[in-house]
Amino acid sequence: MRTALFLLLLLAVGAIPGSTFPQRSIDAARTAQWISDHPSAGPLLDRLGFFEVYASPWFAAIYLLLFVSLIGCVVPRSRIHWHQLRARPPRAPRRLDRLPAHREEVVDGSPDEVRDRLRTALRGRRYRVHAHDDSTLSAEKGYLKETGNLVFHLALIGVLVGVGWGHLLGWKGDVIVPVGKTFANTLGGYDTFSPGPWVDPTDLSPYTIRLDTMDVAFETEDKGAGQFGMPRDFRATTTFTGPDGRAEQREIAVNHPLETGGGTVFLLGNGYAPRVTVRDADGTAIYTSATPFLAQDNNYTSVGAIKVPGARPDDLGFAGFFLPTGVIDDERGPHSVFPDTLDPQLALTAFSGNLLPGGRPQSVYTLDTAAMKPLPGKDGADQLRILLRPGETFELPGGRGSITFDGVERFAGFSIRTDPGKTLTLVSALLALAGLVLSLVVRRRRVFVRVRPDETTGRTVVSVGGLAKDDDEGMDDEVAAVLTGPEGTR
Structure with a gap:
């Protein structure tokens, strides 16, 4: 686990140059200009892959090592968790008063009646209850904490697989289309084109996009705070002709791309x-x-x-x-x-x-x-x-x-991208978030009960002890709730 955390930190550190230096895959002209403006550092950083961070061998090495480490971390933990889910809660300790949370009371009723009420109270609080003998109960809950932890790590593996899948089989291209002109989805039609290692650039989906109008609205009133001249809306009206030859009018706007079936068309710029x-x-x-x-x-x-x-x-x-x-x-x-x-x-x-x-x-x-x-x-x-x-x-x-x-x-300015791993990456990211929430919110707790008759009064002595896997300030309240809540001893 420590190795996985270290590699995750190393991956984050390795990504810093990707956001600090211009990347050739995003803006080749700006990258070339940066190298030209820094004749000493530029060529050296270029040889080290600082301008193509996410395609560099050293970043891929960190990526693959993290992938292997996560698998090595998750597989044995999943096996242990599966056995824990099927196992019974452990026997009650001999001295419940030594547990971090403990209460003992004398209540009315026979030991069997009291124990039955406590069993019902524990199950009402979502504990899994088992009786190892006639005088004790062992209860445990919070298995979702470890489940969430495992889901989080499995989802991280899914994110890595999705990103890798998208890199190998995805591609992106940029093109500038004047109003009235038509773009054909061929390799020669792009101004810049970056295919993945397993992509055949000659096998692109045959479609065309004609730019009919490009509507842009600017702020014409001086409302202060530098608002004069600021853009208010960008909207491109196009005629899309698919592989079946059918033409239809489509609109492309900011955050409203065009799905072509052979790539997603984003409106990135205009001029x-x-x-x-x-x-x-x-x-x-x-x-x-x-x-x-x-x-x-x-x-x-x-x-x-x-x-x-x-x-x-x-x-x-x-x-x-x-x-x-x-x-x-x-x-x-x-x-x-x-x-x-x-x-x-x-x-x-x-x-x-x-x-x-x-x-x-x-x-x-x-x-x-x-x-x-x-x-x-x-x-x-x-x-x-x-x-x-x-x-x-x-x-x-x-x-x-x-x-x-x-x-x-x-x-x-259109940017057309295909990322076959984006769905897996999105689902994995959402699962990682859900798993993280579960691991942070759910408490792993054990509660043990021992009942015995009080020879003096004829009543029943109840001892309840609580134990949490991590620091849990609410364990005392949990023990009290088991004793005094609905179907408890009172």
């Missing part, structure tokens, strides 16, 4: 996707798309990148900010002062060159300018800066065409 058109010098559209920008603060000041690989003579790239309610000042630069699109603006800088140097993969939300040069600005400025409102067009220098800010669309 804006400026719709931009880039034309070449002849006026031919070479890029037209709603490009998601990621919010950086509560007012949805968003950053993103627009990549145009079909431009001539070199690729074009635009990086900058989308501002739902834009303000540009010398102190903070471009930023938004309200999260809704009251005055949408697109502040960009332009680059030309090779968008994908060496063919290296990169984030769609950032622009790799290692093999690119900034386009020069007007009046000899080193860098071209563009500020657009919806409907405005900016002519690029050097005959490179133009960029038009057509409008703004919303997007929804």
Whole structure:
């Protein structure tokens, strides 16, 4: 038992890095940024698995050792408890006055009558009663205390099995879907995808989700305490087409996910996707798309990148900010002062060159300018800066065409997860709670009774002694209740 408690404590300590450091499975970009910002400690901690704590070998070793230890603890205790449940209460001690709780009284009635009344009183108080001879009674109750303790430990094993099962056979993926676009549940449709070791990513349930509308409500009145601009509701209306080909409208909201049968779809985020058109010098559209920008603060000041690989003579790239309610000042630069699109603006800088140097993969939300040069600005400025409102067009220098800010669309950030062990984990957690309550509330008690005739008065002398397994301040009251309660000696 001590070993199991030590391993449980070690597991809790081992989980601390998982909540202290960014985890690659949750936010790979933030993890990479942390390692980059800490060039000395970052690579070392990465090798030790601090950014993938729950998938690291050392955490799995603690997990498995705790699993084995709990089994080794529960199995022999269950066998002992089973024998205790079937065994009779022990014989009454010779000297009941030596027990922690003891009372002796002289009452009316014969010894047999008194003993029968005491037997009824004990059973009324849920004791299991047995008479080893004609003058004593042995009673015991509180077996649920040990039962609850065993249920608690068995439930912990269930939790461990459920978590392990979910890790091996579960998966999760994240995707950003602009309004009007459709997501197909295929490996290539995800922005990030993390499968379990036993998951075949090519065998996903075939369904699609079209984002019809993304409704967001913000607080427009200043009610104090920083409430102005706070979100009040997020709600995505989608068209879900299942494997059977039947389309139906489904709504996804915070704490109201969509069950697809092949994963649960959670609404984790939302933002804006400026719709931009880039034309070449002849006026031919070479890029037209709603490009998601990621919010950086509560007012949805968003950053993103627009990549145009079909431009001539070199690729074009635009990086900058989308501002739902834009303000540009010398102190903070471009930023938004309200999260809704009251005055949408697109502040960009332009680059030309090779968008994908060496063919290296990169984030769609950032622009790799290692093999690119900034386009020069007007009046000899080193860098071209563009500020657009919806409907405005900016002519690029050097005959490179133009960029038009057509409008703004919303997007929804969906997280789709499958965890086959969640039901077992939930049930086990509830059983663990119930077992813990039983083990803390129920008292393990033994009561012994001895009756003998009083030769002087012709009455009966009753001795009652009580013994608790643990410290029990209520044992004296329990003995008194047996003597004086209903069907007792009085």
